[in-house]
Amino acid sequence: MQKTALDIQAIRKDFPILSRTINGQPLVYLDNAATSQTPKQVIDVIVDYYSGYNANIHRGVHTLSQEATDKYEQARIKIQHHFNAKLAHEIIFTAGTTHSINLVANGFSSLLKKGDQIMVSALEHHSNIVPWQMLCERTGAVLKVIPMNLKGELELEEYYKLLSDKTKLVFCNHVSNALGTVNPIKEIIEAAHNVGAAVLIDGAQAAPHIKADVQALNVDFYVVSAHKMCGPTGVGILYGKQEWLNKLPPYQGGGEMIAEVTFDKTTYAGLPHKFEAGTPNICGGIAFGAALDYMNAIGFDAIASYEQELLEYATAELLTIDGLKIYGTAAQKTAVISFNVNSIHPYDIGSILDKLGIAVRTGHHCAQPIMGFYGIPGTVRASFSFYNTKEEVDTLVAGVKRAVTMLQ
Amino acid sequence: MTIKEIQEEIVDEFSMFDDWMQRYEYMIDLGKSLPLIDEQYKTDDNIIKGCQSKVWVHADLEEDKLSFTADSDAIITKGIIAILIRVFSGQHPKDIIEADTNFIDEIGLKEHLSPTRANGLVSMIKQIKMYAIAYQTQIK
Numbered sequence: 001m002q003k004t005a006l007d008i009q010a011i012r013k014d015f016p017i018l019s020r021t022i023n024g025q026p027l028v029y030l031d032n033a034a035t036s037q038t039p040k041q042v043i044d045v046i047v048d049y050y051s052g053y054n055a056n057i058h059r060g061v062h063t064l065s066q067e068a069t070d071k072y073e074q075a076r077i078k079i080q081h082h083f084n085a086k087l088a089h090e091i092i093f094t095a096g097t098t099h100s101i102n103l104v105a106n107g108f109s110s111l112l113k114k115g116d117q118i119m120v121s122a123l124e125h126h127s128n129i130v131p132w133q134m135l136c137e138r139t140g141a142v143l144k145v146i147p148m149n150l151k152g153e154l155e156l157e158e159y160y161k162l163l164s165d166k167t168k169l170v171f172c173n174h175v176s177n178a179l180g181t182v183n184p185i186k187e188i189i190e191a192a193h194n195v196g197a198a199v200l201i202d203g204a205q206a207a208p209h210i211k212a213d214v215q216a217l218n219v220d221f222y223v224v225s226a227h228k229m230c231g232p233t234g235v236g237i238l239y240g241k242q243e244w245l246n247k248l249p250p251y252q253g254g255g256e257m258i259a260e261v262t263f264d265k266t267t268y269a270g271l272p273h274k275f276e277a278g279t280p281n282i283c284g285g286i287a288f289g290a291a292l293d294y295m296n297a298i299g300f301d302a303i304a305s306y307e308q309e310l311l312e313y314a315t316a317e318l319l320t321i322d323g324l325k326i327y328g329t330a331a332q333k334t335a336v337i338s339f340n341v342n343s344i345h346p347y348d349i350g351s352i353l354d355k356l357g358i359a360v361r362t363g364h365h366c367a368q369p370i371m372g373f374y375g376i377p378g379t380v381r382a383s384f385s386f387y388n389t390k391e392e393v394d395t396l397v398a399g400v401k402r403a404v405t406m407l408q
Numbered sequence: 409m410t411i412k413e414i415q416e417e418i419v420d421e422f423s424m425f426d427d428w429m430q431r432y433e434y435m436i437d438l439g440k441s442l443p444l445i446d447e448q449y450k451t452d453d454n455i456i457k458g459c460q461s462k463v464w465v466h467a468d469l470e471e472d473k474l475s476f477t478a479d480s481d482a483i484i485t486k487g488i489i490a491i492l493i494r495v496f497s498g499q500h501p502k503d504i505i506e507a508d509t510n511f512i513d514e515i516g517l518k519e520h521l522s523p524t525r526a527n528g529l530v531s532m533i534k535q536i537k538m539y540a541i542a543y544q545t546q547i548k
Contacts, residue, residue, distance in 0.1 A: 023428070344483075345461060345481055345482035345483065345485075346460075347460040347461045347482040347484065347485060347527060348436075348482050348483050348484045348485075350460075351432075351484050351519075351520070352432065352484075354519075355428050355429075355432070362460060363460045377461070377462070377481060378460070406429075406432065406433060406436060407436060407483060
């Protein structure tokens with residue numbers, strides 16, 4: 001096995017929460033796909049903001065407002081560079097992935113007509129299903145589903161067959177939250193473009209592991225949450241190609257998003273402000289930039305290769321447990337392992353692991369259609385980050401064994 | 409026995425356990441051993457869908473007293489159900505409406521009754537109280 005180039009013990013010292021104990025045991029945090037932990041470099045930026053230059057942005061002539069505006073706009077440029085967007089104003093700050101998806105779904109209400117088709121993958125999180133169902137209800141468009149196989153991989157041949165000139169939009173996650181499958185989004189985007197459909201890729205689960213290049217992907221919309229990649233909650237982005245963002249109407253009305261207001265008529269501000277009504281999460285945006293700085297300093301290649309090492313190790317070790325079944329065995333996966341042991345309910349395993357200080361996610365992971373596909377109530381999901389260690393994998397495996405002994 | 413007395417009895421029993429392992433093992437045993445609900449009542453009408461585990465609950469009125477049967481697909485949830493049924497079953501609706509479930513904190517199982525746990529138990533207690541309210545009007 002390849003030896004890791006990262007100094008994990010040094011990295012772990014950056015994360016204050018990792019020295020916590022839970023129920024008297026050292027915390028083993030394996031719920032990174034739900035939210036990642038925050039390094040002190042990002043926490044410091046949050047503290048600095050509120051202690052040094054907290055002010056409302058874009059409209060103040062005073063120094064604090066200027067400082068806050070500069071930092072906020074610098075963060076936008078950092079995010080632009082990270083995802084290789086052509087223009088800074090193609091990055092719209094939002095409250096997170098769900099907000100970004102709703103913004104686009106709402107915008108398409110005026111662009112779709114009855115009989116148009118929109119397509120989602122079978123691997124979606126509820127937040128990438130429900131807004132599109134609501135869009136279909138509003139417009140009379142029809143929702144089609146790209147099927148998956150038992151390994152948790154999308155069936156591309158079926159997808160190509162479903163595409164037609166009626167297809168207007170395709171939505172797919174870059175990485176599945178429930179199974180960790182990395183989807184072939186390049187092929188998905190290209191095929192959609194061939195029939196003239198736009199594509200939104202949900203990058204929430206991919207962004208902590210894979211640095212996406214939106215220009216190389218030629219994707220129309222790419223959405224991300226900061227809190228899954230070492231940033232704070234309540235902030236994320238919508239990347240949209242300028243031509244698409246100009247086509248979509250504003251999502252919410254309010255301050256910041258206007259050019260001129262009279263009681264007769266309002267004209268809207270240009271990008272990105274058209275979509276950023278009201279006072280934004282200023283501190284969150286700046287901290288998101290700091291989180292990207294932190295992760296880029298470690299390096300996404302090093303992160304990806306170490307996490308693959310953890311995934312391989314954890315997969316092999318977990319499979320030594322009698323009766324353990326892993327759901328999601330795609331060839332391309334991020335470090336997410338969804339599993340059950342015999343017919344033991346995931347809630348029971350999760351409750352006992354919690355007593356042992358091990359944080360995993362149990363349940364349907366807001367992806368009920370996937371659980372329905374496998375005919376299970378849910379899974380136990382362990383999701384790894386670059387600050388996890390092989391010793392923590394060993395603790396997890398021992399914990400699951402102990403839980404199984406108690407429960408069987 | 410009154411609800412309060414049963415709760416005190418349960419707290420007493422749990423005080424014999426030294427650590428969480430023993431408490432959980434006891435609950436798992438309760439969950440495994442008790443037949444809790446007649447299969448005919450495991451219907452969609454009686455189901456409480458939590459994000460984590462499912463709970464079924466059914467109530468009958470017998471001579472002014474309510475009896476409950478319930479079940480869950482998770483063993484630990486089922487163990488707690490067994491404890492709750494022991495407390496509430498065979499009681500008058502009025503007493504059920506007025507009762508609290510603070511004893512769960514004392515026996516160290518508080519986390520399972522957290523609304524954020526989404527295991528169906530909080531909704532189950534609510535459902536038990538709803539049954540009590542509904543049947544109380546029948547008695548009058």
